[in-house]
Amino acid sequence: MQALNITSKDLLILLKDRGTLFQLLVLPLIFIVVFSGALTAISTDEAEQDTRIPLAVVDLDGGEAAQRFVTDLDTAGGVRVEPYAQDEAEALLQERKLSRVLTIPARFSADLDAGRPVTLRLVNHPDADPEKTEATRLVIEGVAQDLSLQRQILASLEQMAEMQANAPETSQVFTAERMIAQAQSQFERSRTQPLIDVAQRGPQRGPQRGPQIAEREADAFPDAVQLAVPAFTVLFVFLTAQTTAHSIYEEKRLGSFRRLLAAPMSKAALLAGKMLPNFVTALIQTAVIFAFGLVGLRLMGLQPLSLGNAPVGVILVAMAMALCSSGLGILIAALARTESQIGGLSTLILWGAGILGGSFVPLFILEQFLGSLPRVVPHYWANRAFENLLIRGLGLTSVITELGALLAFTALFFAIGLWRFDFN
C-alpha cells in the first residue's frame, strides 16, 4: 500500500511535468513519423524494383553446382531466392510465414559431377497461392532443366574429346552430323530423363485448410512502420529509466527521501514505490505509441502498424520491457550521485544501448556488421521479440528466449542497483 501511495504521488508529479510528458509520449511519435516517412520512401523504391516471388532455399550441399543453381534461379527472373537454414525454414513454413521451401540435397554437386541424377525437394504450404506455386515450380524446373542439359551436353562433349584424344586416327569419325545428332540426343534425354529432378509436395495438412497466405505481406521486406514503431517504442520505454533516476535524485535533493525513510515503511516498499511509476509509465507509453501506430499513422496516410498474430506475446514483451526499464532506472539512480552523472549515464547507457540494440538500424542489418555484440543490451532482446511478433508474425513461443533475456537483465539491474543504492 505504501508503495502505491508513492506511485500515485509520482504519477501526479509526472502529470504536471509537461516537458517530461512531451519527451515520454510525444517525442517518440515524432521520431516514428519522420523515420517511417523516410523509410517508406526508400522501401517503396526497393519494392518497385523487385516484384519477384520470394522463394526460401535451403542449400544442404553448398558445393559449386549448388551455388551455380541458386544463382541461376535468382537471375532467371520470376523468383527471388532467400537463403534459410533448414530448421528455420521448416518452422516458418509451419507458422505460415513461408509459402514454399526448396531444398538442395547434400551431395548435389558431387552427384551431378558424377553424372548421377539428383532430386530437388520443393515443399509448398497447402495454403500457399496456387498460381504462385505453379509459377515457382516452372521457374525451378526450367532452371533445373537448363542445368541438366548443360551438364549432360558438357559430359557428352568431354566424352567425345576423351575418345578423340585416345585415338587421334579416328578423328574423322566425329563428323558435324554425328555431333549434332549427339547434341539432339542429349537434349531429348535431358527432357525425358533430366539429371536434376524436382519432387514437389505439401506438408501434413490439418483437419481444416486455413485461409490463403497473404504472400506479399508474409514474405515481403518489412515495411518502415513495422520497423519504426516497435524500435522507437523500445528506445523510449528504456529512456523512461532516466525519469526514475531523476525522480529518486530529486527526492534526495529535496529532502523528502528522509521523510520517506522516517515513515513506517520498508526500504523495499520505498524502492518499489519509486519503481512502479516507471513500470506504469512504460506500459502507457507502449499503449500510446502502438495506438498511434494502429490509428494515427492510418489517419496520416501512412501504412498502419500490424500487431501480428500473438497479441498476448506483445503484451508480455511490453511488460517485460517495462520491468527491465524500471530496473535500469534503479541501477542508474544507484550509480549516479549527481544530476549531471544521471544525464551522462543515461546518455551512455540508454541512447548507446538503443543504437546498439537495433532501435535505429534494423537488427538484420546491424548483426551483419556487429555480429553478436548487440545481444549484450536489453534493447536487442526487446527489438528481436517485437521483430518476431510484429514483422515475422510468429507466435508467443517464438519470444520465450527474448522474454527470458529481458527478465534476466531485469534481475541483474535490480541486484546491482540494490547493492549500490545509497539510502543515506
Next chain:
Amino acid sequence: MTPILDVQQLSKKYGDFEAVKEVSFTVEEGEVFGLLGPNGAGKTTVISMLTGVLPPSAGTALIGGYDIRTQMNQAKQLNGLVPQDLALYPTLSARANLNFFGQIYGLRGKALREQVEDVLRIVSLTERADQPIETFSGGMKRRINIAAGLVHQPQILFLDEPTVGVDPQSRNHIFESVQRLNRERDMSVIYTSHYMEEVELLCDRAAIIDEGHIIALDTIENLIGLLGGGVIYLGLPRVDAGLLAQIAALPAVREALPAEAAPLGEGEAVAQRETGAKVKVVAEQSQQALVNVIGWLNTQDIPLTSLKILEPNLESVFLHLTGKTLRE
C-alpha cells in the same frame, strides 16, 4: 513518570569518524527539549537515528517504550519529522503534499481529510491549500514543512532547524505553532537549532552538543546559571596568583581564573586580540563586578589592555564551555 524518549549511549560512526559520541538524554511527555549546537555538531545525526533515517552504530533509544533497534516501525508511528530541508514536492499543492504524507502513515478517507484541514489551520495556510508549493514564500513553505510532520498526529515531533532562512514574521509564526502544539496537544518536541534565542524562548530543557558530545544538559535557567551573572575577560600585562585572589575577593565577583585568551565573539577578528595575560572573571552580577574590578585595577595602577563581557545567555554558555561561538 516514564519519559516519552529515552536516549541511551547513542553513537554514530562513519569509518573512523565519530559523528555522535555516546549521547544520552530523556524527554518527558509534553516537554519541549532543545538540542543546541553549531552546524556540524551532530544534532541532525542524532535526530536521523531517532527517526529511523540512519541506523545507530551503538547505543539505542526508547520512543514511547519502543526500542529503535528492534521496534523502529512502531516507534516511527509516534514520531513526526520536520527535516531541515523543505522536504515538499514543489509542483503539488499544499493539500496534495499533506495528503501524501498522511497516507504514508496509514491515514485514509475522512480521517485524512480532517487531519489535513487541522494542520492547515495550525499553520494558518488553509486559504492557500490548493496552490502549488512552488508559488509559496520561503516562510510559507517552512510552515507547510512543519504541517507535513504533524499530519499523522505524532506524539513526539522532531523539528530540525525549522527556522533556517525564514523571515521574522514566519519565524514568530513557527514559534507560536510549536508553543500551541505543546500547550494544547501536550505534544513533546525535540527542537534543534543553532539560534540560542530560539532554544531559550521555546525549550524547557536543552542539551548543548558540540563535536558529537553533549557538553551540558539542564533546564535553560540552570544552563545560563553556569555563567552566574556573566563572565568578564580582562587583558592585563601580567597575572599571578596574588592578583587573581585579590580580584576574586572583590564584591560581585564569584571567581577569577587565568585564561588562555578570551573567546572570539561573532564578527570579531583575530587581529583585534591583544597579547598579554588574561583573566576570566565569573561574576555574580556582571555590571557591578566590572565597576569593582576596573576601580580596583586603577587603584593598583594596573593598565587594562583588553576587555570582553559575556552576558548570561546560552550563547555565552556555549562560548564559555567550548571557546567557540554557535555560528562557527
